[in-house]
Amino acid sequence: MNVFRTVADRDAIEAEKPWAERDTAKSIYQFLSRTRDAHGSKAAISFQLFSGPADKAETLTWAQYHAKATQAANLFRSLGVGPGDVVAYILPNSMETAVAVLGGSIAGIVNPINPLLDADQISSILRETKAKVVVTLRAFPKTDVAQKVAEAVRHAPGVKTVLEVDLNRYLTPPKSWIVPLVRPKNPVAHNATIKNFVAELAKQPSDRLTFEDVTEDRVAAYFHTGGTTGMPKVAQHKVSGMVYNGWLGAKLMFKSSDVVICPLPMFHVFAIYPILMSMIASGGHVVFPTPAGYRGDGVFDNFWKLVERWKITYMITVPTALSALMQRPVNADISSLRGAFSGSAPLPLELYKRFEKATGVQIIEGYGLTECTCLVSCNPPEGNKKIGSVGIPLPYTHVRILHMDGAGGVTDCGIDQVGEICVANPGVFPGSTYTEQDKNHDLFAEGLYLRTGDLGRMDAEGYLYITGRAKDLIIRGGHNIDPAEIEEALAGHEAVAMVGAIGQPDAHAGEIPCAYVELVKDAEVTPAELMEFARAHIHERAAVPKVIEILDELPKTAVGKVFKPDLRRLAITRIYNEALKAANVPVQVVSVIEDKKRGLVAQVSRGEGVGDAAVTEVLGQFVRPWEWAKES
DSSP states (O other): OOOOSSHHHHHHHHHHOOGGGSOOOSSHHHHHHHHHHHHTTSEEEEEESSOOTTSOOEEEEHHHHHHHHHHHHHHHHHTTOOTTOEEEEEOOSSHHHHHHHHHHHHHSEEEEOOTTSOHHHHHHHHHHHTEEEEEEEOOBTTBOHHHHHHHHHHTOTTOOEEEEEOGGGGOOTTHHHHHHHHOOOOOOOSOSEEEEHHHHHHTSOSSSOSSOOOOSOOEEEEEEOOOSSSSOOEEEEEHHHHHHHHHHHHHHTOOTTOEEEOOSOTTSHHIIIIIIIHHHHHTOEEEEESTTGGGSTTHHHHHHHHHHHHTOSEEEEOHHHHHHHTTSOOOSOOTTOOEEEEOSSOOOHHHHHHHHHHHSOOEEEEEEEGGGTEEEEEOOTTSOOOTTOOBEEOTTOEEEEEEEOSSSOEEEOOTTOOEEEEEESTTOOTTOSBSSGGGGTTOEETTTEEEEEEEEEEOTTSOEEEEEESSOOEEETTEEEOHHHHHHHHHTSTTEEEEEEEEEEETTTEEEEEEEEEEOTTOOOOHHHHHHHHHHHOSOGGGSOSEEEEESSOOBOTTSOBOHHHHHHHHHHHHHHHHHHHTTOOOOEEEEEEETTTEEEEEEOOOTTOOHHHHHHHHTTSSSOEEEOOOO
């Protein structure tokens, strides 16, 4: 492990040698084989179906994990998957999921798909990626994944084989006896061959590949982005970018003695690249509790006891999960815990402080994108963690803050000047980020720097701050929601003239959808009626607005488009004032200003006897900052 405390440390790592000259693995099989050779008898990965600290768990050593991944790669190759062919998996977390991701990327291209998507969306991804093999659940109580996938495969004729994972193997009697009696029926409506994944794995050799490993750099994974509306975009990840993410973890963060708990889904880049790939590179041990991760029954209630059980050194989390954890006492020995990595959404200041006070551990906030094969920047684990910053760009990652003039001209912004965050690193695939070539149009500055769509600035010490989004995505607990879905649905109501959907501040989820509506002249409708209409017409449940407000007139730009910054000001004012009132703090938000460095900032009127601490306790749970209003 290298020291990574400052920009100078980062630069020193880069100065050792160019990235291309580093002795990194040239294939995923080579990557995993090196770990098997160095750490074969050490625990690699653990999974438990239930969240209790004494519940049954399964652990594979690195030698065993290597053997299973080898069998999976051989199985996929026997089913016609070559280096350019796709194995999709639609699975909750399980040991089989971890085996499928590596086996798929060794044999061909692995394509993780969110099992929470509906059948139409799953099917559209399977068609876009031309998947030949699908790994998914066998019908099981309390989940409809098998039924959705059967329907999806019916509309994806390229899928020739479906390999089923039966979670019943993780159960013990009497539960394991009951499942076959209550297993839901899954009427198969497709023509693909159905096989048992575990049984088919057992037929394959585990000590060698049955085919020649490809060591030239190639695309080895497809990850879809977002996916709450229409057809999600599919990002392409090369072996070099996947290995780079793991190399960063081993170089800067994790040792072979580390044990990491990761209750995040394995269809998301955060779990696969900064975590699983880092464990491969470092020889560490990762624990996945329950198929649904943080959403699993009892995970929050048992979390600290799981930290004690496994002697966890680092936890992987997101702000929504941190918020839920802070509503529960630390009721176990967590002295092994050294750090917590948080990503996917901005972290409120008050949550950072509460977590540190409750655990004695600091949160390490970072930034990554599916389009970059994930990692971009991170607050240095052993260095200065700036609250509100996503840290220092990582070794071999070049971040530029650029101003685009709309005519192809690009200008670098100065220190603390806000512009679009653009990234070049070994995880960026210039010109070919997405499988659909049309989606790559105008995606790169100067042909090399990925335009992230995020607005940000760099301070004098080289720390990166995200101040907003050039895109209007609403990020609800790390879940991307396209406001267009909300706007198009509500615009279908006969009384609605114009709609503006935004993310309003939320202490738990970071932001949640709300909508502002302007009515047709002389039309009459209530917010409750519009909400009922929204529920009936918005495809994604997470996208249904929490609040719908009717305004006499929506704020508009000079060309008549809805001006969303003004809507965000309205939402911040409303939410912050409701929170202050509920906490009996006698002050109010009187205005919301645009600050060049901090984005939108709530200005609060001074109240007699009310100090900073009282207001911060209430408003610090939200991401957007506040300040005292200047007295006139």
